[in-house]
Every structure is written in C-alpha cells, then in structure tokens.
Amino acid sequence: MKIKNVLLNFCAIACFLLTLFSFIYPASALSLRSPSSLTGLVELKHLAKQSVAYSTALKNPKPTLIEFYADWCTTCQAMAPTIKALHDSQSSQINFVMLNIDDPQWSEQIQHYNVRSVPQFTLVSPQGIPQKTLYGKVPKAVLANLLQQL
The missing domain is CATH 1.20.5 (Single alpha-helices involved in coiled-coils or other helix-helix interfaces)
Structure with missing residues (x-):
C-alpha cells in the first residue's frame, strides 16, 4: 500500500x-x-545540389566560397538559410561550392584547405588563392561583406 x-x-x-x-x-x-533539424538538413542537401562543381569553380574567373560541411552538423544545417540567401543574391558574381567532408572524393581538398571543423567557409580569389577562412556560425552580414570585398 x-x-x-x-x-x-x-x-x-x-x-x-x-x-x-x-x-x-x-x-x-x-x-x-531552434529550427527543425530535418528542415535544415533538407535545405543543406538542396544547396549542395545547386552548388557549382569544385572543378568548374576553379576554372572560371569568379571568386569562390567553398563551404566544407557535413549532413550531421547542426551548425551547418543552421547556416543553410544564410548561405541560401547569399547564393540567391550573389550567385551571378560568386561561385558557391559545397564539399561534404564525409565524402572520400574530397579528402585531397580537405587536406589542401586544412579543414579542421565544420562548417568551414573558405573564400578563394578568381586566381584560386585562398583569401580568408571562417569557422562555425558566421553572421550573414560578415559573409556578405567578405564576398563583396572578394
């Protein structure tokens, strides 16, 4: 009882x-x-499909933003709307490249750009020279300003 x-x-x-x-x-x-992880993941995958191929980006005369990401990365998922907005407004002037660190085909690029965490945003000049690298959650205004300078 x-x-x-x-x-x-x-x-x-x-x-x-x-x-x-x-x-x-x-x-x-x-x-x-906090937005749904599923929504962020869907947006991240959509962005990856829309992105410029790495080899194409290096051959054309536009500057490039390379995002090293992982599907499981919640910060990458949270950054997806920011990257989408920048892509929508600046894709005619900037190559947006997305490389999934879990894909073995990018291991050479991961070493070349010294990727240590995700997301990593590497800004590359039209001549293919890395100019700046940012890590983690980056404010939209900061990325937009750096892209404009590039």
Whole structure:
C-alpha cells in the first residue's frame, strides 16, 4: 500500500512539473528558438545540389566560397538559410561550392584547405588563392561583406 501511495505521489509531482514547464516554455516558443533539424538538413542537401562543381569553380574567373560541411552538423544545417540567401543574391558574381567532408572524393581538398571543423567557409580569389577562412556560425552580414570585398 505504501508503494502505491509513493508511486501516486511521484506521478502527481511529475504531472505538476510537466504542466509548469509547459507554461514556462510553451511549444510555440521552443519551436521558434531552434529550427527543425530535418528542415535544415533538407535545405543543406538542396544547396549542395545547386552548388557549382569544385572543378568548374576553379576554372572560371569568379571568386569562390567553398563551404566544407557535413549532413550531421547542426551548425551547418543552421547556416543553410544564410548561405541560401547569399547564393540567391550573389550567385551571378560568386561561385558557391559545397564539399561534404564525409565524402572520400574530397579528402585531397580537405587536406589542401586544412579543414579542421565544420562548417568551414573558405573564400578563394578568381586566381584560386585562398583569401580568408571562417569557422562555425558566421553572421550573414560578415559573409556578405567578405564576398563583396572578394
């Protein structure tokens, strides 16, 4: 009988805490704070399909932004809308290249550009010379400014 009472009290406290938590952090507020990983992953994969091939980017006279990414990287997924917006506005002046670090075909480029974390954004001049490398979550304004300077 005592065990039954303890379990009932435990359940009552748990329900109370869950109710309290739902008032402090409503589901709508939580969903606004972090976008769905699935949405970020879909956008990341879409960007990868839209990107310029690495070999093509090095042969044409435009500067290049190379993003080294991984599908599992939540920061890469979070950056996808920023990169998409920059791509949409500047793809006529800049090559946007995306290289998945989990794909063995890019191992030479990973070594060449000294990739140590993802996302890594490497800005390359039209002559193929790396100009600047940024890591992690980079504000859109910073990337836009660097692309304009490039």
